Amino acid sequence: MNVQARKPRRSGVIGRRTLFKSALLVGSGALLARPWIAPRRARAASAYQSEQLVVGISTDPVILDTRQSQNTTGVSQIDHILEPLALLNPDNGKLVGVLAESWEPTSSGWRLHLRHGVKFHNGQELTAEDVKYTLDSIVDPANVKWVQPTIRGKMQRLVSVQVQDRYTCTLDTGGFSRAFLSTLTQLGIVPASAAAQGASFAQHPIGTGPYRYVEFVSGSHLTVEANPDYWQKGLPKTRRLTFRILPENQTRLAALESGEVSYIDNVPPDAIARIKGRADLDVMTETTSRFMHIQLLNDHKPFDNRNVRLAVNYAIDKYGIWRGIMGGLGEITTAPWPSSMLGFNNQLKPFPYDPSRAKRLLDEAGVSSVHIKYGGPDGRYLNDKQVSEAVITQLQAVGITADVDIREFGAFFQNVFAHKYDAFLLGYSYAGLDPDNAREFWSSKSSLADYKNPDVDRLFAQGDATSNLTEAADIYRRLAAIVWNDVPYAWMYYQPNISGVSRRLRGWAPRKDELIYFTGAWLA
């Protein structure tokens, strides 16, 4: 470091010295202007609390249309422009109307009543036709190339959308589906006039949201500007909002520390102390619904034996991993889904760390020493590689040795899908904060761990078929107990969501569903 700093002066070449001086001149010129830092104080007499807010995010939204992009960070940004029919309150799992004001169950689906007087950014009023077009475009076979397959899969049961009047439409899902509404929380409504554009709608998205699209440079930034006709009065609080795309951890941290951005997502746990050590910055954490676990191939030896799977649960020191690698942030998993969701089962208890019991169970199962293939992703989840390393060491201690294969997610997941691993680390997030989101995840037909339990399939179907929430909660509590005690996986912890913020940032709080909204945020 010292050597580098001295180099220009010691080199003794005149041309170089002049160069250094002119570089300083350029530098000081930049110092005076510093256009990359937002003005410290908003001008008076504005309808907004602050003129500008710049935030740093780790993931590129790639494409500004929720029908096409389905990564959570991307959806967060798009949701500032396009709005869904309803959103979940992440603290209690209840649906809150956004573009739909109310809804009621019908025998074959849902009837939605839209909010009146909501206008798209092009001045057109939101009507039931727009909702119909948006939903239809997802299941339209002609659009299979550009509609995100996950949302398409979840919408597949939609039979038709009938427009009843300007503000009312009926969704026919071929039999009642309670959870269908929670799928809609991830889908931004686009105007029916977007039909002509197809996939290219995303290049200049028009929605009903608090912000209008201004500019998107992939890999660089997304800028949006307050929608003066927004239907929620008093929002948004900031006139201009810029998301800077900063995938590199150190660069993102530096941007926060230098004051270029007032918020960053995905703070690495080892940088928390560094941020907290500064008077102008703070760290905010929230436990997400993403549960990290080790999947065990349920229909292959040795994990076809429940006792062996149970042994793995006792052998892994999840508390140690959680404290040591996650810094004690997030929470230990105590049930298949968190307490904020429907049908949380508070009777279930996490398996304690008990290696001698694990050994005993393995002995009883007749597999005192066993060799498995273990797979883990690198760089997909928070400190995933270290977690895998800890798990392998702990398994070894009870006599389970492994061929270890830790790779980049793309290659890793291909192997998972091809069932090449006996055990692998995975994180699963309830995007709609409804237990039904995990229906395919635990289904006998599509479980990645080949977990098959007809009772689970049946209870999922029952929980979705009832419109009575008390009844549904009861069904899901029973379901949770079955899944928990079948130990298809080794349960570990919910991943924390760690944000770095400027202490001047107001009106922003982290959410359990990992969505990041700045509609109510401003700089003091």
Add this chain to the structure above:
Amino acid sequence: MKGGSLLWRLLHAAIVLCGVLTVVFLLLRLTPGDPVLLMVSPDAPQSAVVALRHALGFDQPLPVQFADYFAHLLRGDLGTSLRQHRPVSTLILSRLPATFELAGSGMLLAVIVAVPLGVFGAIRRGSMMDVLTRTLALLAQSLPTFWMGILLIIVFAVHWRVLPTSGRGTVAQLVLPSVTLSFTMIGLLAQVTRTALLEVLDADYMRTGRAKGLSNAIVLLRHGLRNALIPVITLVGLQIGTLLGGAIITESVFSWPGIGLLAINAIDQRDYPLVQGVVALAGVVFVVINFLVDMSYTYLDPRVRYT
């Protein structure tokens, strides 16, 4: 060289490009990871995966996919990005200016610093300064780009706050990434300049120049440097290609929205058409630069002629 060699060179370039594209096409498909699986969520039903694979044509035999790819290529169609649903050519063109800007300024900076350094080393060969310069040049060359970049960000953007951390748009934002990018090259370039100049310093024409009464500086610049420049320019040409590659790391560290960042994301997502497009572009750049380097020889050394 004999007549028609220009045509021959163009043909040669076309063959090289075809080879590059074939290799990339095959390597991508040999690389573990499936673009379709990366587009669906972990719990997608098998039927969704099959349907998407079919819609994208990835269920076709490899030779069919390959023929299809080349047929489109001949019509100037690089395909559509699997993730961004836009033509690959549009995406690349939108990112190209940023990368050229960075690679260009990085190269310029490297030449401005390294050539005088090399000249100095040659004429004061063996002096303390020469040894020191060479040691520092070696050090600069050995430092990893990402480490250098992050160090510069911490010093200039976080501590002194005289330059922005990252992004593109203002001249100030160009400074740190170009310095970072130029760093690895300065050492190499200074070394080659020094060696090349040393070789010509004792040449007969240099002595002749001095004998006919020219000043030392003029002999050095007009006769010495001009002759020494050929290997330097070859190196600069080759390095521009490397710079476009090396820019990948620099672009990531500084969130510079160029080709490198586009390529990294495309590779992560196994966005085959986009990766193929970026590599095709890199191939074209290499071929064009080599061509220009060859052409520059005729200017520097009148004995070299292409027709």
